[in-house]
Amino acid sequence: MVTRNVFIARNHALVKKALKIRCHPDLEHRFVVGLRSLLRRGAHAGAMVLLLVFLVFARALGGQTGGIRGVVVSLGPDGQPLYLAGAKVTVRLESPGGWSLATFSNDQGEFSFIDLKEGTYTVTAELSGFKPVTQSVSLKAGAVAEIRIELELAPVTGEVTVTPEPEGIDRTESSPTGAVKERTLQDAPLVNERFQDALPLLPGVVRGPDGLINIKGARTSQSGYLVNSANVTDPVTGQFAINLPIDAIQDVQVLSSPYAAEYGRFTGAVTTIATRPSGDRWAFKIQNILPRARRRSGKTVGIEAATPRLFLGGPLIKNRLTLAQSFEYRFVRTKVESLPPLQNDTVLESFDSFSHFNLQLTPNHNLTVTFSVYPQKNQFVNLNTFNPEPVTPNFKQRGFNLAFLERAVFSNGSLLESMFSVKQYDADVFPNIEEPMTLFPERNFGGFFNRQDRDSFRYQWFELYHFPVKEWHGQHNVKIGVDIGYSTYTGRIASNTVRVLREDRTLAEQIDFVGQTHIERNNAEYSAFIQDKWLVTPKLTFDVGLRYERDGVAEDNNLAPRVGFVFVPWRAGHTAIRGGFGVFFDKIPLNVATFDQLQNRVVTRFARDGVTVVDSPRFFLNLVDRAEIKNPYSLAWSLEVDREVTRKLLFRFGYQQREGRREHLVEPLAGPGSSGTLLLLSGGRSRYREFQFTARYKLGERSDLFASYVRSRATGDLNTFDLHFGNFPAPIIRPNQRSRLPFDAPNRFLFWGDIGLPADITASPVLEVRNGFPFSIVDEELNFIGRRNRAGRFPTFASLDLQVTKGLKIPFRGKKYTFRAGLKVFNILNRFNPRDVQNNIGSPNFGGFFNGVSRTFRGKFVFEF
Structure with a gap:
């Protein structure tokens, strides 16, 4: 001792x-x-x-002296100050190598920074729903400067402008976050000019082989999507289900495993979209007014694309009511180069409208109303080397989304946000021809086997209350909220015969479908949460929260605790260490809840002669394991270190891990005699691990460069429910295996930038290099050989894209109007990046890769006035 x-x-x-x-x-x-x-x-x-x-x-926690102190206020209707609690206040020393610190205002709106040396500082105050304000303060040695910061609600003076991404590192946010700003949406080379095209610019986000976005190793249906706090996923499939004109979007944030308890009903990540308000002056923008000709075999054959867009915004009633309106029409043919000319185009036609109204009821009371419609038609969906036009499905969607968001600031500095939304989303899937679907090693033929007619509604009510900041061993910024939703689903799903042929054209297997086709189900969802952002000192912040969820399908009471932290170890503030752990429960899509209402399969297998039955018609009954469906959940944790080497150069090192549990999958089980079961289980698992290195270098006010390397691994069960019963179901169901997920890309390097050049020229290059996706091998009867997704990978994917635009001032009637013209080039190096592989060993083309996209040029024209 x-x-x-x-x-x-x-x-x-x-x-x-x-x-x-x-x-x-x-x-x-x-x-x-x-x-x-x-x-x-x-x-x-x-x-x-x-x-x-x-x-x-x-x-x-040691004692400090001197500094800057002040108060954050907003003027009430009578001109008297209202003290704002919970405002984030940041002070930065304006000198080479200058550091910064952050704090929150207390319930009297007060804040203070102590132990500050002599110099010039900028003080910035930010609060949700208000326009940020920055002041400059000159501090003398030993003095204490007192300041007053007045905030105004953002919609009053919101301008339709693009601002550069803030410098420095975030010292209060514990969750890993990636952001795509409005400037990036306008300048980056986006092939379809949708915000989804910009998400792969973030580390850990890839577009999978099915064309859908996968964030941090999660399938699309495992992620959440919010537009101005409203849930915009399809209640039937769980996928993103709204089209927004890109001009309507102000910024996009991807929160992977957010430790804030206000986010729920996902196991992967949350994508939050903030739409663009109008300013106090009218503005118009028109672009892409010229159609693009369709060139095939050296000849012009009709129109390949027409994608005009219009944005207009301004005050309807000065200082009270503003409107931001976006329209977009899209007609696009997309070529599949491995198919014959004039038989190799997918066709998309859509019209998207988004209206954003801001009504300023009082200086501290604001109402936002948004309304969108998004009809769309897709012809020859999933057209590829092995699925020509007749065998592909068509898709139609229609619907609207109406949302009301009210924000009120009270005299004690608290804030209440209330949101109510109604979403209709109807979808039809239907074949091009009414014939049995025939799967053949060389190329499939016949018609698509599945037909869907779905109608769905979702109603959502959300309340979020921000308490005034409380002082107790630091500052506590507490939020509580409730989220109530109700969804309905009615429709009809019918499937036609599917035939599997061998290379010699003998019949190997036939699948028929029997039973009713009518589908109907509803679901009520309830959530409540409490969270506390605890600022222990300006150097240490904790996020602590608890979320409760329940729905009408599983009828389980689920508790999801979460905790995160940010620690700034040195006074200069150039380094931040953040991390946390959380439990995340997923939604149950209504197509999962209606599994036992779907048609049943009757499977017949034949001998090599194609006539002799070797397995009598086997009836597979759709059955839910243990008669219960559970909410999937994930356990996730992360650790990141941000290092601001200079004010221009920032490094980030991070590790994330997510363990998925109780995921929905289907398993075919043969029973005695001619019986069988297609079992729906809540027993699927997945795992995602990621190491990330990111660097950002700021060349100047209009120039940023980003580079990232991600080493990751995504594994899990492969017979996922959405693969076989989603919008475009796979007809063949084989025994489940746990292996690499289809979008697994272990090594991915990404470089992109937004570079402002002289003469108002902007250049935005994007370079992506990653491993190819994995694939499986099958025999002539479409049985897997060996472990699935372990047969090999597609060749390494590498693509260099570029967009260059130049601004011009055009005089007209005594005024000058802005015009931007430019060029987009995709796959500049003309590298062969195949999207199809012949994985059937019965084919003489076994092992061949097909369907690359050659170098492509696109023009860009934007008029602003």
Whole structure:
């Protein structure tokens, strides 16, 4: 015991001397007693780590003097100040290598920064729903500067402008976050000019082989999508189900495993979309008014694309009511180069309208109303080398989304956000020809086997209350909220015969479908949450929250605790360490809830002669395992280090891991005689692990460069429900396996930039290099050979894209109007990046890759006035 006491005393004194701090005697006594107890269990190394952590935090909590203090207010209807609690206030030293600190205003709107040296500082105050304000403060040695910051609600003075991404690192957000700003949406080379095209610019986000976006190793249906806080996923499939003109979007954020408890009903990530309000002056923007000719075999054959867009916005009633309106019409033919000319185009036609109204009821009371419609037709969906036009499905969607968002600031500084939305989403899937679908090694033929006619509604009510900031061992910014939803689904799903032929055209298998086709189900969802952003010191912040969820399908009470932290270890503020752990429960799509209402399969297998039945017609009954469907959930944790090397150069190192549980999958089981079961289980698993390195370099006010490398692994069960019963179901169901997920890309390097050049020229290059996606091998009867997704990978994908635009001023009737013209080039290097592989060993073309996209040129024209 004497030896251990000497060890404690010596090391405690040494570390104190090294760090030059003073600890409170009572704290020192308690710490030494605890350390002795730990050493009794033999944890010498752990004791030293705990000792160092204690002393670092003691230094962070140590006494400081001098600085800047002030108050954050907003003027009420009578002109009297309303003190705003919970405003984020950041102070930055304006000098080479200048550092920054952040805090939150208390319930009297007060804030303070102490131990600041002489110099010039910028102080920025931000609060949800208000326009940020920045002030400059000159501080003399030993002085305390007092300031007052007045905030105004954002819609009053919101301008339709593009602002550069803020400099520096976030010192209060614990969740891994990626953002796509309005400037990127306008400048980046986006092939379809949709915001989804910009998401792969973020590390860990890839477009999978099915064309859908996969975020951090999660399938599309496992992620959440919010537009101005409203859930815009399809209640039937769980996928993103709204089209927005890109001009209507202000910014997009991707939150992978957010530790804020207000986000729920997902296991992958949440994508939040903020739409663009109007300013106090009328503005118009027109672009893409010229159609693009369709060139085939050196001849012009009709129109390949016409995608005009219009944005207009301005005040309807000055300082009270504004409108931002976006329209977009799209007619696009997309060529599949491995099919014969004039038989190789998918066709998309859509019309999207988004209206954004802002009504300023009082200076502290605002109402936002948004309304969107998004009819769309897709012909020859999933057209590829092995599925020509007749065998592909068509798709139609129609619907609307109406949302009301009210924000009110009260005299005590609290904020209440209320949202109500109604969403209709109807979808039809139907074949091009009414013939049995025939699967053949060389190329499939016949008609698509599945027909769907779905009608759905979702009603959502959301309340979020921000309490005034409370002081107790730091500052507490507490939120509570409730989220109630109700969804309905009615429709008809019918399937036609599917035939599997061998290479010699003998029949190997036939699948018929029997039973009713009518589908009907509804679901009520309830959520409540509480979360606290606890600013212990300007250097240490915790996010602590608890979320409760329940729905009418599983009828389980689910609790999801979450905790995150941000620690700024040094006063200069150039380094931030963030991380956390959370539990996330997913939604149950209504197509999962109606599994037992779907048609049943009758499967017949034939001998090599194609006539002799070797397995009598086997009836597969759709059955839910243990008669219950559970909510999938995931366990996720992350750790990131941000290092601001200079004000222009930032590095990020991060690790994330997500473990999925109770995921929905289907398993075919043969029973005695001619019976069988198609079992729906809530037993699927998945795992995603990611190491990320990202660098950002700011060349200037209009120029940013980004580079990232991601090393990841995505594995899980492959017989997922959405693969076989989604919008475009796969007809063949084989036994489940756990292996690489279809969108697994272990190594991915990404470089892109937004570079402002002289003469108002903007250049935006994008370079992506990654591993090809995995694939499986099948025999002539479409049985998997070996482990699935372990037969090999597509060739390494590499593509360099570029968009260059130039701004011009065109005089007209005494005024000058802005015109931007430019060029987009995709796959500049003309590299062969195949999208199809012949994986059937019965084909003489086995192992061949097909369907690459050659170098492509597109023009860009934008008029603003």
